[in-house]
Amino acid sequence: MMARSRNFDITRLPGFTLIAVLSFVLLYAPIITLVIYSFNGGNSVNQWGGLSLKWYAIAAQNEAVQSAAIRSFVIAIWASIIATTVATMAALGTSRRAKFKGQTFIYIVINQPLMVPEIVTAVALLLFFSWIKIATGYAGLGYLILAHSAFCVPFAYLPIKARLDGMDTAMETAAADLYASPLQTFRHVTLPLLMPGIGAGAMLAFIISLDDVIITEFVKSAGQDTLPTYMLGQLRRALTPEVNAISTVLLAVSVAVLTVFFLITRKRG
Amino acid sequence: MKRNDKASRNARNGWLLSTPALLVLFVAATGPLVIVVLYSFLEKGDYSGVRWIFSGEAWFRILFERDIFDGTVSLADANLSIIWRSIKLSFMTTVITFVLGLPTAWFIATRSPASRAFWLFLITIPFWTNLLIRTFAIMEVLRNQGLLNTFLIHYGLIDTPLQILYTDTAVLIGMAYVYLPLMVLPLFAAIDRFDFKLIEAGYDLYASRMNILRHVILPIIKPGIVAGCILTFIPSLGAYVTPRILGGGKNMMIGNFIELQFGQGQNWPLGAALSTVLLVIVLGSLVLYTRISSRRAG
DSSP states (O other): OOOOOTTOOTTOOTTHHHHHHHHHHHHHHHHHHHHHHHTBOSSSSSSOOOBOOHHHHHHHHOHHHHHHHHHHHHHHHHHHHHHHHHHHHHHHHHSSSOOOTTHHHHHHHHHHHHHSOHHHHHHHHHHHHHHHHHHHOOOSTHHHHHHHHHHHHHHHHHHHHHHHHTOOSHHHHHHHHTTOOHHHHIIIIIHHHHHHHHHHHHHHHHHHHHHOOHHHHHHOOTTOOOHHHHHHHHTTSOOOHHHHHHHHHHHHHHHHHHHHHHHHHHHHO | OHHHHHHHHHHHHHHHHHHHHHHHHIIIIIHHHHHHHHHTTEEEOSSSSEEEEEOOHHHHHHHEEEOTTTOOEEEOHHHHHHHHHHHHHHHHHHHHHHHHHHHHHHHHHTSOHHHHHHHHHHHHHHHHSOHHHHHHHHHHHHSTTSHHHHHHHHTTSOSSOOOOTTSHHHHHHHHHHHHHHHHHHHHHHHHHTOOTHHHHHHHHTTOOHHHHIIIIIHHHTHHHHHHHHHHHHHHHHTOOHHHHHHHTTTSOOHHHHHHHHHTTTOOHHHHHHHHHHHHHHHHHHHHHHHHHHHHHHO
């Protein structure tokens, strides 16, 4: 008969901790290597030439990188504003009310970008926008902003809806009891309470737009590279640590935004 | 009658508020998918684009090819091998991420509440960070002069660098690497809801650790396993960036093959037909998944 010792851990399974630690090492080792090599003073990715910010300086002075960086941020800012606005309205329309006909349909359409493979949407937009380009002659950033806004909607919608579902209507009822008009109630009660959700949604939309490769690659006109598509183009040529430097900056932006996101959403619980 | 009024006002407001989001998505996501299906039934243009004549040729071309000279029909081996490779690599990616992901999710779920948030955050960072950057990072590891080969040569395990980059193995390692968080998160969600008293009961009945895993844990977290496998398999099948960078142009998957038709291949209808196939497979497995999970819930 097996005697169970006092510190017998029921949650332990053979080899699980080892594999888990291995997974974390595997996940982070390549990223950390990439970041370290961005500080390489050497001339290629193959040899270490001492600690240096050389490749950051080279990237920062590269006009193609500068314009791609500005373009990436302009698109991400517009896309997150548009996506967050329409997603907030949709969340208000589909939360805290009696279930209505067509609600499931609305859910499916809003979450569609999470389901359809990105390459298929990219091809679809390529075909559709090429019609519009011919018909209107417009070839500006509008196409990229519109495309990014669309696939950012579900990412903005989910945290806003989660926040709304966790809010009860007592505050709004109290405001209405005190003769606040529906608009005043929304402006002074609902909106401030919802703000953390909106902020979280906008942040997710921003980093999703900033990171997009496939749809941007298909929709962009000539000379409309964003940072990710610029990097994809560079990968075909000789590799320099410049790409590491750009990657590290993009990673830092994402991690910073995510950290704020986690702090905002955790405070709720 | 008054209740009816209230219900219809409720529905009207719901729809009105959702309209801007629906408009954006119809214009720049859902609507254009119809064009893809439409193009797959058109005739190929001389250089690129299409002629507006109905044709089933693109669909025929997915599976068969005609000899240019005598018109004999044979199976399109090149296309079929790309489709087969995509399915095979996606399946293997799912298996690898499950083997690594289950213990990882278990590890996170069994930490103390305070440190659990930290470990979860560590998994979520790669989940939300740029797929291109992560693919690029794994490429630097697998290169001939990369971390892995340098390490192996340094310790005398091999003499010449292993050519891993630009092979199916590289694509597989890359996909397992970038999609691992997609497997871990749903598994974690399932294990997090798991009642650990059941394990205690199992041990009280003299079950071994392997029996506890097989007969208690796995059956209960099965919905999470199904969710994780589908959430990993679907993006793997539609992968474009990872096979493009690590497969080096030769080892294509469906996503790259689709792009080729709109680029050098100049066969838009075939590209559209392949996109439709991918769309149908993905949506089909999602419908299957919701059927299975709702049956279990109901």
